[in-house]
Amino acid sequence: MMLQLIFILSTLISITEPRNVSVGDSVHLDIQDLVLPSDDLFWVFNGSNNILRYYSHTKQTKPYPAYEGRVEFNEETYSLTLKNLQRTDSGLYEAKASDHEDRVVAKHRVYVFEPRNVSVGDSVHLDIQDLVLPSDDLFWVFNGSNNILRYYSHTKQTKPYPAYEGRAEFNEETYSLTLKNLQRTDSGLYEAKASDHEDRVVAKHRVYVFCKSVEEETQQCCCYYF
Ligand SMILES: *[C@@H]1O[C@H](CO)[C@@H](O)[C@H](O)[C@H]1NC(C)=O
Ligand SMILES: *[C@@H]1O[C@H](CO)[C@@H](O)[C@H](O)[C@H]1NC(C)=O
Numbered sequence: 490m491m492l493q494l495i496f497i498l499s500t501l502i503s504i505t506e507p508r509n510v511s512v513g514d515s516v517h518l519d520i521q522d523l524v525l526p527s528d529d530l531f532w533v534f535n536g537s538n539n540i541l542r543y544y545s546h547t548k549q550t551k552p553y554p555a556y557e558g559r560v561e562f563n564e565e566t567y568s569l570t571l572k573n574l575q576r577t578d579s580g581l582y583e584a585k586a587s588d589h590e591d592r593v594v595a596k597h598r599v600y601v602f603e604p605r606n607v608s609v610g611d612s613v614h615l616d617i618q619d620l621v622l623p624s625d626d627l628f629w630v631f632n633g634s635n636n637i638l639r640y641y642s643h644t645k646q647t648k649p650y651p652a653y654e655g656r657a658e659f660n661e662e663t664y665s666l667t668l669k670n671l672q673r674t675d676s677g678l679y680e681a682k683a684s685d686h687e688d689r690v691v692a693k694h695r696v697y698v699f700c701k702s703v704e705e706e707t708q709q710c711c712c713y714y715f
């Protein structure tokens with residue numbers, strides 16, 4: 490019974506859907522489990538890098554030097570806001586509440602992208618960022634679910650999905666994707682997944698498609714300019 494209870498307690502905090510943000514943006518990280526008024530609280534990055542400590546008895550907040558000036562802590566909700574995110578801020582964020590022993594009360598995975606800014610009508614070249622094995626099949630997807638193209642390693646066949654036919658080019662040596670004649674609706678998240686026994690994300694790019702100029706403003710090309 491006791492073991493069962495411990496098991497239930499320890500599985501309460503499960504990692505949530507990853508948060509995808511752009512370089513320069515902020516991210517707000519909430520607490521997901523009970524924090525007692527007597528708890529001290531600390532937020533850590535990737536298991537060991539300290540971000541900030543909060544001492545309940547003195548109500549003092551102490552950000553670590555690397556985070557000074559770009560971190561905000563809410564003493565009521567214990568949530569953390571990280572500002573001006575950089576690529577190197579990608580990783581796992583955890584909050585630990587501590588009375589007699591530490592308890593993990595929040596777990597968030599954050600991915601920070603350098604957005605690629607392209608104009609309507611232009612092309613974008615998207616590289617692979619992680620290892621792909623010769624035996625891997627590969628597929629590129631848009632916004633999590635929209636299929637762009639599949640590559641089958643055993644037959645060396647490339648199959649673009651209908652919506653992308655004629656404007657998606659795949660390089661079989663580098664596995665990279667070139668998308669041509671981009672439209673505003675192509676703005677979003679591009680991912681490559683390599684698949685052998687299981688899927689692995691091997692590329693992630695955020696692309697913003699802008700209008701070139703005010704003159705070009707039309708119904709398809711509205712409201713965003715360089
Ligand atoms: C972030 O990207 C991942 C895919 O890498 C996706 O599963 C997830 O839903 C995205 N998160 C949000 C909040 O859109
Ligand atoms: C944090 O961990 C992620 C994997 O979870 C890794 O990709 C990243 O390089 C790590 N960042 C730092 C700064 O340690």
Ligand SMILES: *[C@@H]1O[C@H](CO)[C@@H](O)[C@H](O)[C@H]1NC(C)=O
Nearest residue numbers: 511512513603604605606697
């Ligand atoms: C893309 O645009 C955003 C905002 O418009 C800007 O912050 C970012 O630096 C730009 N990225 C590149 C690679 O030009």
Ligand SMILES: *[C@@H]1O[C@H](CO)[C@@H](O)[C@H](O)[C@H]1NC(C)=O
Nearest residue numbers: 509631632674675676677678
């Ligand atoms: C793709 O996702 C972005 C947010 O990441 C959203 O702004 C855009 O509307 C989505 N586009 C489509 C066609 O689903």
